[in-house]
Amino acid sequence: xxxxxxxxxxxxxxxxxxxxxxxxxxxxxxxxxxxxxxxxxxxxxxxxxxxxxxxxxxxxxxxxxxxxxxxxxxxxxxxxxxxxxxxxxxxxxxxxxxxxxxxxxxxxxxxxxxxxxxxxxxxxxxxxxxxxxxxxxxxxxxxxxxxxxxxxxxxxxxxxxxxxxxxxxxxxxxxxxxxxxxxxxxxxxxxxxxxxxxxxxxxxxxxxxxxxxxxxxxxxxxxxxxxxxxxxxxxxxxxxxxxxxxxxxxxxxxxxxxxxxxxxxxxxxxxxxxxxxxxxxxxxxxxxxxxxxxxxxxxxxxxxxxxxxxxxxxxxxxxxxxxxxxxxxxxxxxxxxxxxxxxxxxxxxxxxxxxxxxxxxxxxxxxxxxxxxxxxxxxxxxxxxxxxxxxxxxxxxxxxxxxxxxxxxxxxxxxxxxxxxxxxx
Numbered sequence: 001x002x003x004x005x006x007x008x009x010x011x012x013x014x015x016x017x018x019x020x021x022x023x024x025x026x027x028x029x030x031x032x033x034x035x036x037x038x039x040x041x042x043x044x045x046x047x048x049x050x051x052x053x054x055x056x057x058x059x060x061x062x063x064x065x066x067x068x069x070x071x072x073x074x075x076x077x078x079x080x081x082x083x084x085x086x087x088x089x090x091x092x093x094x095x096x097x098x099x100x101x102x103x104x105x106x107x108x109x110x111x112x113x114x115x116x117x118x119x120x121x122x123x124x125x126x127x128x129x130x131x132x133x134x135x136x137x138x139x140x141x142x143x144x145x146x147x148x149x150x151x152x153x154x155x156x157x158x159x160x161x162x163x164x165x166x167x168x169x170x171x172x173x174x175x176x177x178x179x180x181x182x183x184x185x186x187x188x189x190x191x192x193x194x195x196x197x198x199x200x201x202x203x204x205x206x207x208x209x210x211x212x213x214x215x216x217x218x219x220x221x222x223x224x225x226x227x228x229x230x231x232x233x234x235x236x237x238x239x240x241x242x243x244x245x246x247x248x249x250x251x252x253x254x255x256x257x258x259x260x261x262x263x264x265x266x267x268x269x270x271x272x273x274x275x276x277x278x279x280x281x282x283x284x285x286x287x288x289x290x291x292x293x294x295x296x297x298x299x300x301x302x303x304x305x306x307x308x309x310x311x312x313x314x315x316x317x318x319x320x321x322x323x324x325x326x327x328x329x330x331x332x333x334x335x336x337x338x339x340x341x342x343x344x345x346x347x348x349x350x351x352x353x354x355x356x357x358x359x360x361x362x363x364x365x366x367x368x369x370x371x372x373x374x375x376x377x378x379x380x381x382x383x384x385x386x387x388x389x390x391x392x393x394x395x396x397x398x399x400x401x402x403x404x405x406x407x408x409x410x411x412x413x414x415x416x417x418x419x420x421x422x423x424x425x
Contacts, residue, residue, distance in 0.1 A: 004085045004110040004164075008239065008262065011289050015259055020284055020314035021240070023086035024307065025267075025294030026075050027114040027166070029068075030090045030139065031121040037071035038298040040064050044073035072097060074303060079109050081304055083311050088112045088166060088292065091140035099148035099161045113145040115165030115188065115199060118181075120207040133177055133208045134170035136184035142197045157196050165192075166242070168202040171224050173210035182228060193236045200290075201225075201238035202266065218250025226257060234260075240290050242266050245279060248286040255287025264290025270299040273306075273327055273345045277320035281313050301338055305330045321346060 007019040028036035040048075049069040066074075075097060079087055087109050089097065094113040097103040104111045120134035143152045146159040157163075167188055171178050192199055203225055205217050212220050221243060229237060240262035245251060255263045265283040267276065276296040283291060293310070300306035309323040318326065328342045338345065385406050386397035393406055 002085070002110045003108040007085060007289075011262055012260055018314075018316060019289065021085045021262075021264065021290040022083065022307070022310055022314065023088055023112070023264075023290065023292040024078055024084045024297050025088045025292050026071070026078075026093070026298065027088045027090050028294060028298065029071075029093065030114050030117045031123045033124050035065055035125070037066035037068060037074075038295075040066050040070070042074075042301060042303060043070055044077040046073045049073070068093075076103060078303060078307065079103055079107055081307065082108055083307050084109060086110050086112050086164070086292070088114065088294075089162075090114055091144050094145060094162050095148045102160070104162075110164055111162040112164040112166060112200075113140060113162045115140055115142070115145065115167045116184070118168050118170055120170050120204065121168070130207060133172045133174065134181070134204070135177075136181045138184070138188070140165075142191060142195050146195070146197065152195075154195070163196070163198060164239070165197060165199045166202055167199050167238070168204065170204040170207055171221070172206045172208055173212055173220070178224075185228075189232065189236045198239050200240045200242055200264070202242040203244075205244050217244075218246030218253075221246070222250060222254045225254070229261070240264050242290070242292050244268070245283045245288070248282070251283060251286040251288060255289075262289050264288055264292060267291070267293035267296040270295045271349050272340065272347055273300075273324050274320060274348055276306075277309065277313055277323045278348055280310055281320045284314055299339075301331055301336050302327075302334065 004021060007021050010017050010019045011021075028038075030036075043066070049067060051063070051067050053063045072093065075087060075089070075093070078084060085108075087104070089111065091113050094111060098111045116136070116138040117140075118134045118136055119129050119132065122129035141150070142165070143150055144161075145165055146152050146161045146163055148161050152159060167185065169181050169185055171181070189199070191197075203221055205221065206212065210220075225241065225243070241254075242264045243254075243266065245265040251263070251265075254261075265279065265288050267279065276293060280291045280293075291310070291314075297303055297306055305327055309318070309327050312318045313320060313323055324346055325342065328338060328345065331338050385402035386394040388394045398406065
């Protein structure tokens, strides 16, 4: 059984469960074009794939994005790691890896594909689409996602592709526009129900001026979600939600409303490492049971270590600030230069939640009681920690320094020198 199905069942059966669903969103090729695979500063263990470019035309710095074969290698590596529960892809990448390669056949990871691409995700270079109000649109078909062709064999519910999709809506607080978006959503979910296709629902904040103060957006989104789903019986409802995290009050309001409604958060733009770790920690604390991080993972210096830290946070084994330090320790061990200094990476910023990251809602705030902000004598590296009688680590008795040392040691052993990620010179 896939880990997603096990966790969904547990979450719905036990409101106090710590089960948490983690998804890696690798569907950016339906938004960004050439930039979608991300910067070449991180490559999978296989390293560079042959790329054709002319030195007299390009500088090495300009030719800095991964190509698709390198991107697919990263997806394979994340899948083999087995920590995320969902791997979200475009329909094309899903066809390559799920249908043709069978990557997920014996994996606990569930493949998923973006089932629509509204115009507010058309974040191409020099374009202005994301600045206009969102219009509904679908490139992918359900059949293409499930089996890689225009019509699937419907004599079975087993499909070689993904049987889970992301459907996205952006409410802009304009009657005609929002009504049209919901008409498309109605057609999609009715087709999905007929074809036994599961989906989760992504709801973006308005991508244009809506007349709603930022502090009220959470209420606007919550009411829209509940109003829309009130007309949908269980057979047609989403498996879970993916929404902007609007803070504790808005999250608790939505999460407590219906125990069958599983709420998740989206990651937004990349930001600092502390942004990502604090977001997943706080969202879980106030009721979220899913997190889908795309750019936050895809632009990390070392994606596998970054994902490992996300999981340790949701498992309650490490706090966000400790996780940042442990992550930097892993980078140092592997001789990978971080995007920011440790002190800079422990700064909390408020990320833009539009798909192209063009607008920031509030200014950055430094982490309170940041120990790096005051001089500190170097301390000896912790080499031991409390253990239980069976030899397993005793996290309840560990202090922060011991937890940090434990995770650094565990990560070094897990990844090892043999798994060093090649880097460009």
